[in-house]
Amino acid sequence: MSWLSTKRVWRSGLQNFFRNGLVSFSSVVIMTITLFIITSTILLGGFLKYSLDKVKEKVDINVYFSTTATEQEIFSVQKSLEVLPEVSSVEYTSRDQALKDFQDKHSGDELTLQAIDELGYNPLGASLNIKAKDPSDYAGIANFLEGNSTELLSSGGSKIIDKINYSQNKVVIDRLTSIINSTNMIGLWLAVIFIIISIVITFNTIRLTIFMAKDEISVMRLVGASNKYVKGPFMVSGILSGLISAFLIIVLFAVGTFWISVYHASYFVGFDLFGYYMSNFFYILGIIGGSGIILGGFSSYLAAHKYLKN
Amino acid sequence: MIVFEKITKIYPDGTIALNEATVSIGPKEFVSIVGHSGAGKTTLVKMLLGEEKPTSGKVFYESLDINKLKKSDIAKLRRKIGTVFQDFRLLPNKTIYENIAFAMEISGRSEDEIHSDVPHVLELVDLLHKSMNFPHELSGGEKQRVAIARAIVNQPDVVVADEPTGNLDPINTNEIIKILKKINDLGTTVILTTHNKGVIDSLGRRVITIEKGKVVRDDPTGRYVM
Numbered sequence: 001m002s003w004l005s006t007k008r009v010w011r012s013g014l015q016n017f018f019r020n021g022l023v024s025f026s027s028v029v030i031m032t033i034t035l036f037i038i039t040s041t042i043l044l045g046g047f048l049k050y051s052l053d054k055v056k057e058k059v060d061i062n063v064y065f066s067t068t069a070t071e072q073e074i075f076s077v078q079k080s081l082e083v084l085p086e087v088s089s090v091e092y093t094s095r096d097q098a099l100k101d102f103q104d105k106h107s108g109d110e111l112t113l114q115a116i117d118e119l120g121y122n123p124l125g126a127s128l129n130i131k132a133k134d135p136s137d138y139a140g141i142a143n144f145l146e147g148n149s150t151e152l153l154s155s156g157g158s159k160i161i162d163k164i165n166y167s168q169n170k171v172v173i174d175r176l177t178s179i180i181n182s183t184n185m186i187g188l189w190l191a192v193i194f195i196i197i198s199i200v201i202t203f204n205t206i207r208l209t210i211f212m213a214k215d216e217i218s219v220m221r222l223v224g225a226s227n228k229y230v231k232g233p234f235m236v237s238g239i240l241s242g243l244i245s246a247f248l249i250i251v252l253f254a255v256g257t258f259w260i261s262v263y264h265a266s267y268f269v270g271f272d273l274f275g276y277y278m279s280n281f282f283y284i285l286g287i288i289g290g291s292g293i294i295l296g297g298f299s300s301y302l303a304a305h306k307y308l309k310n
Numbered sequence: 311m312i313v314f315e316k317i318t319k320i321y322p323d324g325t326i327a328l329n330e331a332t333v334s335i336g337p338k339e340f341v342s343i344v345g346h347s348g349a350g351k352t353t354l355v356k357m358l359l360g361e362e363k364p365t366s367g368k369v370f371y372e373s374l375d376i377n378k379l380k381k382s383d384i385a386k387l388r389r390k391i392g393t394v395f396q397d398f399r400l401l402p403n404k405t406i407y408e409n410i411a412f413a414m415e416i417s418g419r420s421e422d423e424i425h426s427d428v429p430h431v432l433e434l435v436d437l438l439h440k441s442m443n444f445p446h447e448l449s450g451g452e453k454q455r456v457a458i459a460r461a462i463v464n465q466p467d468v469v470v471a472d473e474p475t476g477n478l479d480p481i482n483t484n485e486i487i488k489i490l491k492k493i494n495d496l497g498t499t500v501i502l503t504t505h506n507k508g509v510i511d512s513l514g515r516r517v518i519t520i521e522k523g524k525v526v527r528d529d530p531t532g533r534y535v536m
Contacts, residue, residue: 008415019403219399222359223460224388225416227381 009229013236023209024241030205031245031295034198035288039253041191042284043273048187050271052180059135059173061166063145065125067095069160074126077145077160081130084144086137091129098124125162135177142166199295206241206299210234210307217307231304238300242292249288253277311337311499312358312468317367319353319523327353329523330367335501337467340494342510343503344534345520351503354520355472358501359391360384371468389417392461392469392498396476398453400445400460406432407441410460417464431459435489451482458489468499475506483509510534 106112261274312335319328328350356362369376432438435455475483494500517532
């Protein structure tokens with residue numbers, strides 16, 4: 001399309017948008033609702049991920065070493081664990097630290113403390129606290145430890161690992177893994193369904209606005225307008241509706257998330273909604289702006305196309 | 311210049327709108343097509359504009375077989391034929407100026423041409439003072455004059471006026487016919503369909519009478535005889 005035709009199509013589209021105030025207003029309202037749903041879905045997704053990450057952080061497994069295991073042996077186990085791709089962190093607790101933690105924990109319990117003192121030695125072994133990147137990885141890590149039993153023998157031939165608490169945690173970990181997976185899946189489907197519904201509503205609203213202009217389309221064709229002259233201005237109006245809606249949503253959510261973060265942070269159990277919005281601002285701007293332009297432009301294109309077919 | 315060759319049009323419901331009608335129209339002619347409502351006048355006009363296809367027969371505009379034209383070529387053909395309708399068919403969201411400019415824009419005319427030609431043609435139909443008004447602010451006669459201005463602004467070879475006076479009072483009817491005559495005097499072929507006896511009798515030009523889809527009379531300086 002030449003520069004002159006492009007200019008004329010844009011001018012005509014802008015004129016139509018402002019002269020059909022009520023029709024444009026209703027398109028903007030409907031598209032704003034659609035973009036609201038899309039943005040809410042993005043933020044909810046962020047909140048869901050944050051909550052699940054928090055829960056995941058609470059899951060771990062501990063490897064308890066026998067009291068005869070040397071620090072060197074434990075460090076070599078730690079090193080072999082740290083190179084595993086599934087492992088997020090491995091934290092070492094020495095025998096002395098374990099004893100100190102035990103004493104701190106039972107500081108009010110004289111009897112227990114006395115019993116430890118009377119033993120005359122430290123009965124507690126060192127331990128490694130392992131956090132996996134994903135709860136489903138714990139089984140693999142436990143298998144790794146159990147499968148490398150020869151490597152995990154001390155120089156004297158005795159086992160250095162006393163106990164791995166994976167089997168005790170297994171039920172909880174498995175259940176959590178399945179909850180996390182199904183929550184993610186349900187979240188995704190809900191988002192897809194909501195977004196499809198809102199897109200269909202927007203599409204129909206725009207179709208309705210163009211249906212009202214079908215006489216106008218027939219007049220344009222009768223005086224010899226080519227398809228681009230007929231469709232173009234409708235697409236421009238649609239794109240403009242999308243852009244205005246996107247702008248409204250970006251501002252609305254900036255103010256809204258800020259307000260929630262300041263006054264109702266407790267609803268989101270530590271999730272900084274405004275911080276999340278701002279740190280993902282350009283991502284959200286891209287999606288919302290892009291959705292607005294594509295929804296407005298493409299719906300108008302399809303709707304106008306219908307009246308140009310015959 | 312324009313030839314309708316043995317045109318038959320049967321609509322899907324079985325109505326026969328045209329029955330082997332043959333009409334040929336030369337350059338610079340002023341031809342009136344008369345007949346009762348439903349006689350087939352409008353169908354004939356629609357075929358010239360490529361809006362309807364005949365069931366059988368051919369329509370030629372110069373050497374072009376209209377039924378064989380692609381959609382994009384039909385759009386180009388329509389730009390060469392000015393059209394005026396009973397219901398005006400102006401674009402409601404555009405001002406009078408913009409309505410006329412639109413016809414020039416789609417023909418790819420430059421902004422300079424538009425700026426000079428639109429006021430000129432509005433002056434011709436005596437509506438320059440209303441160029442910034444919207445169609446709904448105009449009377450029926452004024453709307454029809456805008457439609458004529460739009461039809462002639464691209465200096466077409468042919469102007470087709472389909473019942474242009476159907477919605478107008480006698481004074482406005484006279485006005486419109488006077489303008490059409492003037493256009494014809496300047497060398498443009500005019501095809502007028504009407505069932506207004508007064509208009510035909512006052513013109514004294516060629517009259518083609520259609521009855522039940524057939525051409526029943528073709529008088530070079532005819533009168534309205536039914």
